[in-house]
Amino acid sequence: MSDHDLDAEDVYALDSGLVTSVQLALAVDDAARLTELFAPLHSADIADLFEQLDHGQRTALLLLAPHLIEGDVLSDMDEALREEIIGFLPKDVLSNAVRDLESDDVVDLVEDLDEVQQEAILDVLEDADRVAVEQSLAYPEESAGRLMQREVVWVPEDWTVGAAIDRLRAEDDLPEQFYHVVLVDPSMTPVGQVTLGRLMGSRREVLLKTITEETFQIIPATQPEDEVAYAFNQYHLISAPVVDEDERLVGVITIDDAMVVLDEEHEEDILRLAGVGEGSLADRVWQTTKRRFPWLAVNLVTAILASLVIAQFEDAIATLVALAVLMPIVASMGGNAGTQSLTVAVRAIATKDLTGSNVWRVIRREVLVGLVNGLGFAVLMGGVGWVWFGSFELAYVIAAAMVINLVVAGLAGTVIPVLLERMKIDPALASGAFVTTVTDVVGFFAFLGMAVVFIL
Amino acid sequence: MSDHDLDAEDVYALDSGLVTSVQLALAVDDAARLTELFAPLHSADIADLFEQLDHGQRTALLLLAPHLIEGDVLSDMDEALREEIIGFLPKDVLSNAVRDLESDDVVDLVEDLDEVQQEAILDVLEDADRVAVEQSLAYPEESAGRLMQREVVWVPEDWTVGAAIDRLRAEDDLPEQFYHVVLVDPSMTPVGQVTLGRLMGSRREVLLKTITEETFQIIPATQPEDEVAYAFNQYHLISAPVVDEDERLVGVITIDDAMVVLDEEHEEDILRLAGVGEGSLADRVWQTTKRRFPWLAVNLVTAILASLVIAQFEDAIATLVALAVLMPIVASMGGNAGTQSLTVAVRAIATKDLTGSNVWRVIRREVLVGLVNGLGFAVLMGGVGWVWFGSFELAYVIAAAMVINLVVAGLAGTVIPVLLERMKIDPALASGAFVTTVTDVVGFFAFLGMAVVFIL
Numbered sequence: 001m002s003d004h005d006l007d008a009e010d011v012y013a014l015d016s017g018l019v020t021s022v023q024l025a026l027a028v029d030d031a032a033r034l035t036e037l038f039a040p041l042h043s044a045d046i047a048d049l050f051e052q053l054d055h056g057q058r059t060a061l062l063l064l065a066p067h068l069i070e071g072d073v074l075s076d077m078d079e080a081l082r083e084e085i086i087g088f089l090p091k092d093v094l095s096n097a098v099r100d101l102e103s104d105d106v107v108d109l110v111e112d113l114d115e116v117q118q119e120a121i122l123d124v125l126e127d128a129d130r131v132a133v134e135q136s137l138a139y140p141e142e143s144a145g146r147l148m149q150r151e152v153v154w155v156p157e158d159w160t161v162g163a164a165i166d167r168l169r170a171e172d173d174l175p176e177q178f179y180h181v182v183l184v185d186p187s188m189t190p191v192g193q194v195t196l197g198r199l200m201g202s203r204r205e206v207l208l209k210t211i212t213e214e215t216f217q218i219i220p221a222t223q224p225e226d227e228v229a230y231a232f233n234q235y236h237l238i239s240a241p242v243v244d245e246d247e248r249l250v251g252v253i254t255i256d257d258a259m260v261v262l263d264e265e266h267e268e269d270i271l272r273l274a275g276v277g278e279g280s281l282a283d284r285v286w287q288t289t290k291r292r293f294p295w296l297a298v299n300l301v302t303a304i305l306a307s308l309v310i311a312q313f314e315d316a317i318a319t320l321v322a323l324a325v326l327m328p329i330v331a332s333m334g335g336n337a338g339t340q341s342l343t344v345a346v347r348a349i350a351t352k353d354l355t356g357s358n359v360w361r362v363i364r365r366e367v368l369v370g371l372v373n374g375l376g377f378a379v380l381m382g383g384v385g386w387v388w389f390g391s392f393e394l395a396y397v398i399a400a401a402m403v404i405n406l407v408v409a410g411l412a413g414t415v416i417p418v419l420l421e422r423m424k425i426d427p428a429l430a431s432g433a434f435v436t437t438v439t440d441v442v443g444f445f446a447f448l449g450m451a452v453v454f455i456l
Numbered sequence: 457m458s459d460h461d462l463d464a465e466d467v468y469a470l471d472s473g474l475v476t477s478v479q480l481a482l483a484v485d486d487a488a489r490l491t492e493l494f495a496p497l498h499s500a501d502i503a504d505l506f507e508q509l510d511h512g513q514r515t516a517l518l519l520l521a522p523h524l525i526e527g528d529v530l531s532d533m534d535e536a537l538r539e540e541i542i543g544f545l546p547k548d549v550l551s552n553a554v555r556d557l558e559s560d561d562v563v564d565l566v567e568d569l570d571e572v573q574q575e576a577i578l579d580v581l582e583d584a585d586r587v588a589v590e591q592s593l594a595y596p597e598e599s600a601g602r603l604m605q606r607e608v609v610w611v612p613e614d615w616t617v618g619a620a621i622d623r624l625r626a627e628d629d630l631p632e633q634f635y636h637v638v639l640v641d642p643s644m645t646p647v648g649q650v651t652l653g654r655l656m657g658s659r660r661e662v663l664l665k666t667i668t669e670e671t672f673q674i675i676p677a678t679q680p681e682d683e684v685a686y687a688f689n690q691y692h693l694i695s696a697p698v699v700d701e702d703e704r705l706v707g708v709i710t711i712d713d714a715m716v717v718l719d720e721e722h723e724e725d726i727l728r729l730a731g732v733g734e735g736s737l738a739d740r741v742w743q744t745t746k747r748r749f750p751w752l753a754v755n756l757v758t759a760i761l762a763s764l765v766i767a768q769f770e771d772a773i774a775t776l777v778a779l780a781v782l783m784p785i786v787a788s789m790g791g792n793a794g795t796q797s798l799t800v801a802v803r804a805i806a807t808k809d810l811t812g813s814n815v816w817r818v819i820r821r822e823v824l825v826g827l828v829n830g831l832g833f834a835v836l837m838g839g840v841g842w843v844w845f846g847s848f849e850l851a852y853v854i855a856a857a858m859v860i861n862l863v864v865a866g867l868a869g870t871v872i873p874v875l876l877e878r879m880k881i882d883p884a885l886a887s888g889a890f891v892t893t894v895t896d897v898v899g900f901f902a903f904l905g906m907a908v909v910f911i912l
Contacts, residue, residue: 011679011683012683012686012687012690012808013808013811014808014811014813016811016812016813019811019813020813042671042690042691044690044691044692045690048808048809051809051814052809052811052813052814054814054817153653165656168656168657169656169657171657174653174654174656174657175653176651176653176654177651177653177694178653179635179652179653179694195632195633196635196652196653196656197609197630197631197632197633197634197635197652198630198632200621200624200625200630200652201624201625201627201630215498223467227467227468230468231468232715233715233716233719234468234498234500234501235498235500236500236712238633238635238711238712255694255711255712255715256692256694256711258715259688259689259711259714259715259718260689262715262718262719263689263718263722266719266722266726267803269726270722270725270726270729270799270803271799271800271803273726273729273730273799274729274795274796274798274799274800275792275795275796276796276799276800281800281804281809281810281814281818284821285821285824285825285828286828288821288825289825289828289829292793292796292825292829293829293832295792295796296789296792296793296796296829296833297833297836299788299789299792300785300789300833300836300837302788303784303785303788303789304785304840306784306785306788307781307782307784307785310780310781310784311781314777314778314780314781317773317777317780318774318777321770321773321774321780322770323780324766324770324773324777324779324780324783325763325766325767325770326763327780327784328759328762328763328766328783328784328787328896329756329759329760329762329763331784332755332758332759332762332896333752333755333756333759336731336751336752336755337748337752339730339731340730340731340732340748340751340752342730343726343727343729343730343732344727344730344732344737347723347726347727348737352468352469352470352504353504353507353508353737354737355469355470355472355475355508356472357470357472357475357476357508358507358508358510358737361510362737365740365741365744368741369741369744369745369748372741372742372745373745373748373749373752376749377752377753377756380753380756381756384760440784440788
């Protein structure tokens with residue numbers, strides 16, 4: 001048995017023994033031991049290690065061994081934590097760290113800082129690098145222009161394989177990572193690209209334009225980065241040229257950058273659906289509290305609205321307390337069914353699968369699913385109500401309320417995200433509150449209202 | 457203004473005019489028009505187009521123009537839809553489609569089919585391809601062995617740049633996409649890799665082992681694919697060699713495959729958190745209903761448990777109906793706060809940020825966040841209760857219940873996912889039901905119980 005199989009689940013997790021060793025070294029101020037412990041680690045793992053430490057330990061580490069924070073580590077770090085650390089690092093350490101980074105990584109690093117911190121970092125860069133970073137920063141936030149690297153390998157469109165190979169081999173300063181040679185026309189507009197593998201495998205006299213890759217997407221520098229990530233994922237791109245408003249080649253985006261964006265977008269969607277803002281596990285209590293409070297406040301309003309509905313039926317409840325016992329079941333089932341529908345709708349909107357062409361079909365499907373599940377749970381819950389309270393009327397009222405609320409949940413869970421999207425409001429962020437309000441209000445009103453009409 | 461800016465949001469969305477055109481062509485059985493409409497489309501867009509059509513339209517399209525379904529289109533299609541279509545395609549169309557695919561795409565295509573369909577596809581492959589596919593299928597489902605492509609470009613570790621370039625240029629049959637040359641020792645174990653760009657940029661006499669990439673990860677063929685995706689994302693890998701149990705090179709995984717897995721894993725997590733199983737927007741009512749029913753059934757049990765708690769306080773509610781009006785607010789706030797905590801915990805577990813080293817710190821933070829938010833909403837809700845019902849006792853009981861339930865929500869929202877993970881149960885799937893049960897039961901019990909003690 002190979003040692004890879006020992007615990008396949010945790011093969012890439014940070015060794016908790018390592019974290020303990022770091023904590024011990026910190027406790028005795030042993031900088032040499034820290035250097036030794038950090039030496040074999042990848043920058044991404046060092047960044048993760050920082051997130052495992054508490055605020056006091058992080059500060060101790062930065063005071064004791066600031067040189068352990070290299071540029072790559074800052075790049076790989078969670079945004080919130082990164083700002084904390086940049087604010088804390090001595091200027092000379094910071095400049096050393098930043099000087100090693102590629103221009104797109106520097107952009108990623110400085111774009112969220114305040115102006116004073118930004119200036120401090122830009123000041124330590126060499127002139128050429130500083131200009132490159134400043135040009136990227138001129139593009140809108142979260143755009144392709146910010147994401148791209150400016151070093152592109154390109155040749156005129158009418159060159160041969162041999163000419164391109166000779167040019168590449170003569171070049172002193174090829175980018176560290178590149179996968180395509182971009183072909184450009186005389187006005188510098190990209191017209192195709194050839195993979196390095198294809199270039200290597202072709203005879204010298206072959207014209208480059210005859211061996212270009214079939215899939216070729218040009219990305220405008222102003223395109224939002226989530227669209228860029230979508231294009232890479234949808235069309236299986238490896239790299240794509242970026243053009244300015246005159247269609248001239250200004251940079252290239254590679255799949256690894258797109259993958260980072262895709263990962264961040266997903267993370268954001270998950271957290272927004274749960275009413276949690278962006279943030280890090282390393283955030284402190286007060287930051288976290290402030291981020292979660294607004295969503296809970298919205299939910300409080302929702303809950304009070306539902307309570308106002310209940311308050312209309314105080315007499316009915318006083319007469320038949322079983323209503324108070326059973327009513328949360330109807331609301332809760334509606335809320336859950338609504339969350340199912342809205343999650344599917346929000347995802348389908350994000351992946352561009354829910355469009356004007358199929359929106360009515362999807363709404364119809366969700367309503368029918370609500371109806372069928374509603375009928376199923378009506379029978380179940382009607383049975384429970386009848387056995388529990390021995391009242392046939394109570395059983396059919398809760399059964400009917402269940403059907404109504406699950407149908408409404410399917411309808412609201414689809415229509416609300418679609419409407420929010422049309423109104424340019426992020427459906428992942430806002431749908432939950434609206435859908436729950438609808439299912440709570442309808443759930444309580446249908447159940448209590450029918451109880452008044454049919455039982456009391 | 458460039459035409460890219462017209463509606464940046466929807467630049468990669470399918471044109472709804474196109475969908476309508478296809479539907480019109482279908483309505484008049486115009487196969488030539490369909491061919492014309494499909495011609496400029498990328499396979500991924502054709503796959504999306506299929507998802508936009510309803511079941512009847514898809515069937516009509518397959519009957520009228522089955523040749524439009526190429527192998528790439530099947531690869532890009534949603535799994536559920538793909539099975540429907542493979543079951544429907546005539547055998548000769550299917551074989552043509554499959555024959556054009558790379559071996560890893562064929563594996564992806566056949567692995568979810570039943571044996572009869574699988575055999576049908578394997579039968580049409582050439583011998584060498586069939587063997588490659590069968591060998592991949594011998595690896596566990598969702599493992600690196602299934603994900604890898606078997607064509608690897610490798611050279612002995614002691615070769616020079618010149619020797620490697622000559623070998624590559626002499627090779628007839630280089631893979632379509634490759635980004636590294638893998639160096640292997642005499643027992644075929646990978647020891648490093650050189651990027652093609654670096655190879656192109658180095659002098660002929662340079663030893664390959666002196667220009668290998670710093671970041672180098674070897675993936676065991678049995679490693680689960682979600683771990684593979686994690687490694688690519690964490691270490692910014694572009695491609696990584698895959699080895700068998702004897703550490704011998706058997707294949708290579710590239711970042712585009714890892715990106716697809718990452719995307720699928722995220723999608724699954726989002727849907728599981730909402731209690732929705734995997735599935736497609738193109739699924740029909742009955743399939744969707746069956747997938748959502750179990751989660752709603754779990755929720756019904758949860759809701760009934762909460763109702764049993766309420767039932768213990770029937771006398772109190774009959775005496776003071778305001779309790780019935782206010783009690784859902786406490787439960788709802790707890791449920792939402794719990795969902796916030798559990799979502800953060802589930803994500804942190806997935807990204808390996810929540811570990812044995814920091815679990816206590818995270819739990820403490822969540823409890824404190826619950827306490828602070830609880831105090832805030834206690835003041836708010838106590839105020840509302842006092843204004844609404846004019847009862848000071850009611851106000852402080854609901855305030856106290858709010859604090860208790862939000863603290864419990866923070867605790868349960870973190871501890872439950874961690875425990876489920878330790879018990880090897882997917883926390884994304886199961887946490888929601890448990891956490892809601894806890895917050896509902898505690899919410900109703902704390903509020904109604906304190907009401908009995910302090911008010912009645």
